[in-house]
Amino acid sequence: MKRVVITGLGAITPIGNNLEAYNEGLKNGVSGADIITRFDASLFKTKFACEVKNFNPDDFIDRKDARRMDLFTQFAMVCADEALADSKLLDFNELDLDRVGVIWGSGIGGLRSLEAEIIEFALGNGTPRFNPFMIPKMISDIAPGYISIKHGFRGINYCTVSACASSTHAMMNAFDYIRLGKADVIVTGGSEAAITATGMGGFSATKALSERNDEYKTASRPFDINRDGFVLGEGGGGLIFEEYEFAKKRGAKIYAEVMGCGATADAYHITAPHPEGLGAKNVMLMALSDAGLTPETIDYVNVHGTSTPLGDIAETTAIKKIFGDHAYKLNISSTKSMTGHLLGGAGAIEGIASVLAIRDQYVPPTINHFTDDPEIDSKLNLTFNKAQHRELNFVMSNTFGFGGHNASIIFKKYTE
Structure with a gap:
């Protein structure tokens, strides 16, 4: 099997509109939650979310092209381009475009565009005039189609759809495709x-x-006894997965190994x-x-940790069953406490958080913790606040999706 390394990262998130801004948000425990501005939510039970702030697609994408894209695709283009620029892959003149692919994840896709068209039709006179x-x-x-078209990548190209596990499955598939020798490089991630x-x-x-409208900044409370649901987020993350020898040949900077x-x-x-x-444990x-590792080798688990009453208990229960005494030596944290839940984009930005943690040797916190839940072992190091x-x-990163889909991926500090 070929070795697979990560040579580029890009992110657009509710706590930072590029990679380093995102990293600073993680380090400083910033909450991305605020009152919804994308539509009038005054009559909704939940009036807040983790939106991407101050984003103008015209700053990154040709205006004509941007109008033809849903927001999730715009996010994909921006973070994929940042990851490609970070990797300096496009500067390599021996790049075989037939061996460069794109595998992207999105659980829902262009919901905004579909909703707008249906509303316009419903409010009209019944004449079917659709964009x-x-x-x-x-x-x-x-989204992966647009990325490949822009850069001429003619290798494997598709989207994984498995609810909140979508972009972790995308990274898994990219990993498998490269280690089997079927590609040199794959742009992966999700939005x-x-x-x-x-x-x-x-x-x-x-x-x-969560319906904590009066305390929306602290509404995402993984592992807290008063958690009442997740906070919806948006954005995306892009990663460049590359075959190790190919990366070495071109002198690439390597963040971590998959x-x-x-x-x-x-x-x-x-x-x-x-x-x-059970599914989380398995x-x-x-x-x-798959990694050839024992549980004792893992230092940090970036958990799914959505801040739901049942999910947080199930995941920590699974961790204790697998890791035994080592569970108390681990760091565990949920970065969803800061970013909210990006659904199909969650695995990508949490995978990036895991890689940044390795690069900078720190564990991002689980913010908004106030009161322990007696059903969650208080001796676990959940990296509170x-x-x-x-x-x-x-570092291990977990994502679990509606329908019972579970995905986990392990990253290693790079050594030759």
């Missing part, structure tokens, strides 16, 4: 832009969202996790086995 770009704007696979009336209303109806991954199903419920964390064990500095060699 000719409606379908290309809404389909999830258009989402579901802070719309439909998105907020739909998740609210499932009782998944070691292993796992994918399982709960086979239990469409929205609730298995109460004993996926972490699978990732460890402040970042912690420690030596990190191996």
Whole structure:
């Protein structure tokens, strides 16, 4: 099997509109939550979310092209371009475009564009006048399509869709494709832009969202006894996965190595996790086995940690079952406490948070913790409220999605 390394990163998030701004937000425990500005949410049960701030697509994308893209695709283009620039891949004149692919994740795709077209039709006189770009704007696979078209990448190209696990599955597939020798480079990651009336209303109806409107800045409270649901986020993250020898040949900067991954199903419920964390336990064990690692080698787990009553208990239960006594030596944190939940984009920005943690040797915090939950072991180091500095060699990142989809990926500090 080929070795796979990460040579470029890009991010646009509710706590920073580029990679280093995102990293500073993570280090400083910044909350991305605020009152919704994208639509009038005054009549909704939840009136806040983690929006990307001060984003103008015309600053990054040709105006004509931007009008033909949904916001989730605009986010994809911006963070993929930042990752490519960071990697300096496009400066390499021996790049074989047939061996460069794009595998992207999005759980929902162009919901904003679809919603707008349906509303316009419903308010009209019944004449079916739809935007000719409606379908290309809404389909999830258009994001990797646009990335490949812009740069001429003719390798594998598709979108993974597995709810909140989508972009971790994208990274897994990119890892597998390169280590099998079928590609030199893959642009991977994910993006989402579901802070719309439909998105907020739909998740609210499932009782998944926090309704802490009077304390929205601290509403995302993973592991806190008073957590009442997740905070919806938006944005995206891009990563350049590259075959190790190819990266060395071109003198690439290497952030980290991808070691292993796992994918399982709960086979239990469409929205609730298995109460004993069975799928979560199995996926972490699978990732460890794939990486050839024992549980004792992991230093930090960036958990799914959505701030839901059932999910946080199930994941910590699974961690204790796998890691045993080592569970108390781990750092564990949920960066969703800061960014909110990016759905299909979550795995990408959390994977990036994991890689930045390795680069800078720190653990981002789980902010907004006030009161312990007696059902969650208080002896676990859940990295509450402040970042912690420690030596990190191996980091695991988990994402779990509606439908029982589980994905886990392990990154390693780069050594030759």
